[in-house]
Amino acid sequence: MSEKTFTFISGAGSQLSGHLERPEGTPRGWAIFAHCFTCGKDSRAAVYISRALSRAGIGVLRFDFAGTGIGGGAGEAVNFASDVDDLRAAAKAMAEAGMPPSLLVGHSLGGAAVIVAAAELPDVAAVATIGAPADLQHILRFFGQEGLDAIAREGEASVEIAGRPFLVSRGFLDAVEGIDVEKAIASLRRPVLVMHSPLDQVVGIDHASRIFLASRHPKSFISLDNADHLLTDAADANYAAAMVAAWASRFLPPLTADLPQVEIAEGVVATETLAGKFQLDVRSGEHSLIADEPASVGGLGTGFSPFELVSAGLAACTVMTMRLYADRKGFPLERASTTVQHEKVPDMMPPDRFTRTIVLDGPLSDDQRARILAIADRCPVDLTLIRGSDVQTELLGISQAADAARPA
Structure with missing residues (x-):
């Protein structure tokens, strides 16, 4: 796999820079990964899933949303609507570069963002979510009443989540009121994969049920069993990555050999x-x-x-x-x-x-x-x-082995 920097203009007009993981060989498709609210493009889930997709022949762009305070948009206020705009801007830039994304993958709040963004991206063939909330109001409980009051009063305020300060705008609160995630996914009419842990203490498993029920067929659900919300355990992140890659392969063109084998080798x-x-x-x-x-x-x-x-x-x-x-x-x-x-x-x-x-x-x-x-x-x-390859094994009987060993 090879990785390069991919730069594009965000929905708000600022410059964003992400990692583009290219698959070896001709890609069968392209994807965008949207990180969780407190994460970034280099979170364990983002890296593992991007690399698993790359191994499966799918190139992946992962970038920091402008409002995370991590990437090129540091200092901008968190705004869900701008996250959705960033996804659409990234998709447009990739398409202009000859890499139109056909798959969106979102983790936590990023999962809600890809659902909403996909509605205006007709070339996206499938959407996968991991630990995504079924409604944005769920996020508000992390701000506390004092934080919500400050945002409403000042237009934006800093709130602490998972030990990190985030500048949250009133626009985020407006988006919470104006965006219906379940309605968005019901109207999507694309293949949807819902992945969630029944032990998730941040976004409860009931959110996965609501998203799954609102989705139209074909839809799939995969339980992440013992995983936590952030997939901090490598085994959980690896499992989620493998499942997304396997599921997505059904909705993308098949892999093709770039270079044919020069000569079929004899058996060894x-x-x-x-x-x-x-x-x-x-x-x-x-x-x-x-x-x-x-x-x-x-x-x-x-x-x-x-x-x-x-x-x-x-x-x-x-x-x-x-x-x-x-x-x-x-x-x-x-x-x-x-x-x-x-x-x-x-x-x-x-x-x-x-x-x-x-x-x-x-x-x-x-x-x-x-x-x-x-x-x-x-x-x-x-x-x-x-x-990867398919390996099949069979056992020869004694007489068959003797025949196989006899000179022609």
């Missing part, structure tokens, strides 16, 4: 050599190699470990793909090499990270290097690892 056979605990003879057609584990874990250290073999496949595919592309474009690539390292990353789902370091030799221009690097992210093995 791994057989124990009975030398040491792990040593294997690995064969494909006329080619063979030894696989093993390091001596530190009981092997003989005589060959590639299983994950080294996977890394080797990624490294080889990367170099071959870059070579094919460079030759086709006539780029002066003299030699390419790729180093791939594999590690398990705690709290990341899936937990496997392959870090790829590429070296390109030759009198290449900066543009040529950038284009070769971009094509590396689209090699078939890379996309297979990113998007």
Whole structure:
């Protein structure tokens, strides 16, 4: 996955800057993530869900609303109507950049915002909410009566929520009175996913019931069981991310292979050599190699470990793909090499990270290097690892195994 800064003009005319997470390969669609009231674009839910969607081939923009006091609009008062306008402005800017969003995902108050914003975004094919309130009046209880009185009297006032001060405007209160979330979703007529925890102490599960009942089919509900409102536990955030990605895939174009596999490989056979605990003879057609584990874990250290073999496949595919592309474009690539390292990353789902370091030799221009690097992210093995695969297993009987081992 690659990430870049995406800048656009907000509904109020100020400049906002967000993170655009691009999927590897040709995107199947684009999405916008709207954060919760006390969060920002870099909250755990925002990051995990954006990256899960990116792995599924969906590019995601996540940005801080102008009134959060986090992003480019720092100092502006919180105003729900302006949040909705920011979403529509972001969608317009993405469309103008050739990335029209077809999915909106919102967390907490961001969930209510995407419901309202989607009404005027006909290209949005689906909407997903996480812990969203069914009415904006629910938010007012966090301000306290003293805060509400100050806002009404002064036009805006600072209120403390979750240990942070927020400048809240009278316009926010006006929006609370004027916006009917349930009516908005009833008129939406788009696929809707409602995700909520029955243990949510901030926005009760009854809000999810109201949103779900107001939604038109096709609609789906997924319980987040033991999660808290902010999805602070990595396992909960990972689960929510996986569910959104799987659900959204039904409403977007299918993934397509950017680069076809050059040649269909023969089957690979791994057989124990009975030398040491792990040593294997690995064969494909006329080619063979030894696989093993390091001596530190009981092997003989005589060959590639299983994950080294996977890394080797990624490294080889990367170099071959870059070579094919460079030759086709006539780029002066003299030699390419790729180093791939594999590690398990705690709290990341899936937990496997392959870090790829590429070296390109030759009198290449900066543009040529950038284009070769971009094509590396689209090699078939890379996309297979990113998007996942189907693995099926069957057991051969004794007679079948004997037939399979007999020379042709």
